[in-house]
Amino acid sequence: MRKTIFSLLLLSVGGFGVAQAQFSRPLSVGIGGGTTINLTDLANVEPQFAGHLDVDGLITPFISVGVHGERGTLKGHGYESDFKNKFWAFNANAKVxxxxxxxxxxNYSYYNLQASSFNKILANVYVGAGAGFIKNDIEANISSLYRTYIEENGGQISTELNGMNFxxxxxxxxxxxxxxxxxGPQWAVNINYQHTVTTKDNLDAVVNxxxxxxxxxxLGLKYALFNRK
Structure with missing residues (x-):
């Protein structure tokens, strides 16, 4: 994971000089919502809703750094057990x-006015990575048979149902x-997939x-602030 973030930063530095003239480096604010999918020990997915807020600053027209706040629910079941996690998450991230x-x-102004819609969309396809925290609020019903199986195989049922993880x-x-x-553009529709990896096996109360x-x-909507017109 550290190699992925380091490679992303190297790529960003390598292409830093592109399209700088007449670029005002605006901030953007975004709001959106979508579906969460749990990838946990109780792996039968019950899709749930989450919403988010973003604030991003453009270093170049195509490199941004920002913060992301998220509120949502994870829910799943299996082995006659189930869980529900009403979580908060926050991260700082970079996108290229x-x-x-x-x-x-x-000359960014020339490009922005002359480029085709297809090229402008293609130019704004991105990858990104970051780091942050998630605050759990877990309700779990774990069957006695599954609890015994987990414990016999070196795991446990967590008692930290409201913990914070990196x-x-x-x-x-x-x-x-x-x-x-x-x-630069004033508005943008954002389509995003975020895959979040935890460093503690405790999104569903089963530590394995x-x-x-x-x-x-x-799906979200972004608006550029302080962008000259």
Whole structure:
């Protein structure tokens, strides 16, 4: 995981010089929602809703750093047991978009006004990674047979149902810009998949040999602040 984040930073630095002229480095705020998918010991998925808020700052037109806050629910069942986790999550992250490596004109205003819609969407396909925390609020019903099986195989049923864990989120998505101005798009529709890896196996109250993960598929809307017109 550390290698993935380090490689992302190297790629960002390598393509830093693209399309800088007439770029105002705006902030953007975003809001969205979608579906969570638990990847836990109780692996029968019951899709649930989550919502999020984002604040991102553009270093170049295609590299951003930001913060992400998330509120949602994870739910699953299996082995005559079930759990529900009403969680809060927060992370800081960086994203690199394809436009950073597409050899675009140095004059960003010219590119922004002349590029086709297809090229602008393609240039805003991104990957990203970050680090943060998740705050659990777990309700679990664990059958006696499953509890015995877990304990006999070196695991346990956690008593820390409201704990906080370190997480590493990995993002893949696209910003679809519209409302263009001389210095960049004013709005964007965001489609994102976030895969979150925990460092403690405790999203479902079952502590076993493998750390829990979860996925979050979301649709959002972003608005650029302080962008010159």
């Amino acid at each position: 978009r394809m436009g950073q490596f597409m050899g675009l004109p140095d 997480i590493v989120p990995i993002n893949v998505g696209v910003d679809i810009p519209f409302g263009r101005t001389l210095y 040999k493998k750390d829990d993960h979860y996925g979050y598929i979301s």
